[in-house]
Amino acid sequence: MNENRNKIIVKTSFLILLLLMPVYAQSIGSNIYKLSIADAAHHLADVSVEFHDIKSQTFVVKLPVWRTGRYEILDLPANIRKFKAYDAKGRPLQWQKINKNSWQITSNGANSIEVHYQIYANRLRDRVSHIDSTHAFLDASGVFIYNEEQRQKSLEVRLQVPTAWHSVSGLKSLAKDTFWAANYDQLVDSPIESGLHSLRTFTVEEQQYQILVWGDGNYDMDVLQSDISKLHHQAKFIWKSFPFSNYVFMYHAGNMLRGATEHVNSTIIQTDHFGFYPRKKYHKLISVTSHEFVHTWNVKAYRPAGISPYDYDKENYSDLFWMAEGTSSYYDKLLAARAGIFTIEEFLDDLAEDILEYSHKPGRKVMSLAESSYNTWLANNKSRTHNATVSIYLKGSLVSWLLDQQIRELSNNNKNLDDLSYLLYKNFAQSAQGYSSADVRQLLRELTGHDFTEFWQDYVEGTKAIDFDRLLAYYGLKIEEDTAADEEEEHIAFGWELQEENGLLKIAVIDADGSAWHAGLAQDDLLVAINGFQVNDDNIDKVLENLQANNTYSLSYFNQGQLKTTKIQAVQAPPAKLNIVAVDKISRKQQNHFESWLKHRFSK
Ligand SMILES: [Zn+2]
Structure with a gap:
């Protein structure tokens, strides 16, 4: 064999080895999470998790009952089915559920355990998980199980998704559709968005930013990039440094979507398809964007006692x-x-x-x-x-x-x-x-x-x-x-907020100590007539226009299906709008x- 050629082969092999090393080095001993989409139309995916270095006879795996950034019990384990556990040789292991979010596996001395289950990912509005033919949004709290003793162990996530999709996360990317996390806490605070997106990558000073939009929407990437760059400088003015080198702004543009969640070095912001324009809507969206970005410091970098470290099994309390x-x-x-x-x-x-x-x-x-x-x-x-x-x-x-x-x-x-x-x-x-x-x-x-x-x-x-x-x-x-705004609004008030329901007007909110409250009315009561006139969504403004503040009127309404009548006093409506102006x-x-x-x- 030609010696030169041999040298080239040796050099090339060495180079390949070098290139592979970071991936390999980071994966040694890591727990491996794999997710493959089984039935996108019905939001189903198959998950397998390899746990290593198991030393006990029983091994408990869990799913959080809440997710970070949303302080509410969400019953996330309800989305898991077809749970199975195997040893390294593929032999089934016994398991039983010991509470709503924990599965106890009998290890039989196995050093490694592989757990398989099916996940139902259809909680888009909770910003937990959503899989369909266009994307997979995965917040690990609702998707990937963990073991408390191995919570600090590094892990790798490998996604099997359509080749046309690209996968983005605040996590370190090891290869296409593959991510690495230093521990489970980092994983749950770094959602993954894989799918067909609009994506913009740019840097401001030392920081790299990505803006990702899933779904059609009336957004302007240039405007978003420009405003996010400005927020970068304002944040630096306050906190002097950044707790991240890369940050992902994920936007979901969907039908009537709203809300957002902060994560360690990413955020998921949901808005309507048409939530990026005109100005009034964009104003709201960029406020939310700014809010989530501020959280990168306030709550992610420094956290109130009581929510640090997270306890995924129950509520985490704080007076702050x-x-x-x-x-x-x-x-x-x-x-x-x-x-x-x-x-x-x-x-x-x-x-x-x-x-x-x-x-x-x-x-x-x-x-x-x-x-x-x-x-x-x-x-x-x-x-x-x-x-x-x-x-x-x-x-x-x-x-x-x-x-x-x-x-x-x-x-x-x-x-x-x-x-x-x-x-x-x-x-x-x-x-x-x-x-x-x-x-x-x-x-x-x-x-x-x-x-x-x-x-x-x-x-x-x-x-x-x-x-x-x-x-x-x-x-x-x-x-x-x-005063101009006052003229456009009702001049009298009863201290309620009405809502149309089946052609009737329902009291959705009632002010404690307001007129309606004192007249004995309550939330969910249905209005029938005021001052002898039938009221509905179409004519209520007209009827109220003809009433005077400080006068008392008769009011008929349904309470728990029974017709009742009471007396109610109209009061002067509070200001409809305030302005903040310079002093004289x-x-x-x-x-x-x-x-x-x-x-x-x-x-x-
Ligand atoms: Zn917030």
């Missing part, structure tokens, strides 16, 4: 979910405004809308943010939520805004919420335990030299009213009622506060 969600809600708009994605007017309109919505909720006097944080795992109906709870998002965002202003005021405008956020990132990004309320108050003391116990008691653990006039005045702003005479100080807050010049 309001900071995880509310502070992210405050920042989503603030980042967009600072970046120039929102105009200042749009930003202030959003704030005014939040103030109005919050002021209309009777629940603000009933429940504290800390209690609502704990209760985030409990569901209430719409009316009960309105009357007896506060939103960790809405009130959480407003209290974050107040906290920001308090830090500024007490530090002579030298410190603010950005500094607190940076310190939480710096001090707790590597913390296994997460941060507590006491930790936050300690940081606030360090930043301002002041004690925040009273603030906490009033606004976090208590239900003290927020003084929005004072808060706005700090920035040279004030609230004004939008702004001081130099107020102007400085405004400009350091929004990074824009103050203009009337």
Whole structure:
């Protein structure tokens, strides 16, 4: 054999070996997850998982009962069927279910176990799993089982999907349709989207970003790329560094889809096909995009105690979910405004809308943010939520805004919420335990030299009213009622929200302490007649137009199928819209506060 040729062969083999090494090295000892689509039309896939280094006689595999980013028990194990377990030689192993999300396998001394099962992936709107002929969206919490003792072990995911599909995830890609995760926690926080997509890859400074859209939609990739690049710079301004080198923005554009979930270095955002345009819709979408991106630091990099590390078997409690969600809600708009994605007017309109919505909720006097944080795992109906709870998002965002202003005021405008956020990132990004309320108050003391116990008691653990006039005045702003908007709305109110049902008007939400409440009406009552006139969806506006505030009227309605009549008082309708505008005479100080807050010049 020609010696030169031999050398070439040796060199080539060495090169091939070198190229294969990273994949091979990372896979040694890793648990191997394989998923192949069995019946796309009916959302079915076959999954097999190889577990190695098994040392015990019984081996328990589990599926989480909730998924990260959604604090609700979702009963994910209901999607598993045809469960089977084998040893390395393919001999079946005995197993039994020991609770709703755990399968106990008798290992018979086997060092490796292979588990097979079928997964039903049809939970698109829960952002858990969805398989059809165009894609597979896989959040591991609802798809891939794990073993608690091997949770920190590395693993590999190999997908068998149509060759035309491409697979994208925040996970490290080893080969086409193959990913590697350092451990199960990383896997559950890194959904995989495999299918036919629009994909854009770009870098901003050192970070690589991907925008992926599944489904048809009226999106403009250039606009998304441009705005995401702006968000990158605003996030860097606050947190100074990035806890990722690559990040994936996944969008699902589908019929009436909505909602989004944050993950470690990716997010899944769902919207309607036509949710990207016009401006009003895009405004909402980019707020959500910003919100999920903020979560990369706030909740993914640093987490409240109680949800760190995750317990996948049950609810994970914290009195700080309001900071995880509310502070992210405050920042989503603030980042967009600072970046120039929102105009200042749009930003202030959003704030005014939040103030109005919050002021209309009777629940603000009933429940504290800390209690609502704990209760985030409990569901209430719409009316009960309105009357007896506060939103960790809405009130959480407003209290974050107040906290920001308090830090500024007490530090002579030298410190603010950005500094607190940076310190939480710096001090707790590597913390296994997460941060507590006491930790936050300690940081606030360090930043301002002041004690925040009273603030906490009033606004976090208590239900003290927020003084929005004072808060706005700090920035040279004030609230004004939008009289033009009032003229377009009803001039009287009964304290209810109506909804059409089978031709009748149903009370969907009733204000605690409102007129309807005092008249004895309740949620789900069906209106029949007011002031002697039959009412329905078509004529209700006309009937109400002819009533006067402070007058009492007769009202007939069905309650539990029985016709009843009561007296009800019409009251003056609350403002339909608020505007936030500049104060008449702004001081130099107020102007400085405004400009350091929004990074824009103050203009009337
Ligand atoms: Zn969120």
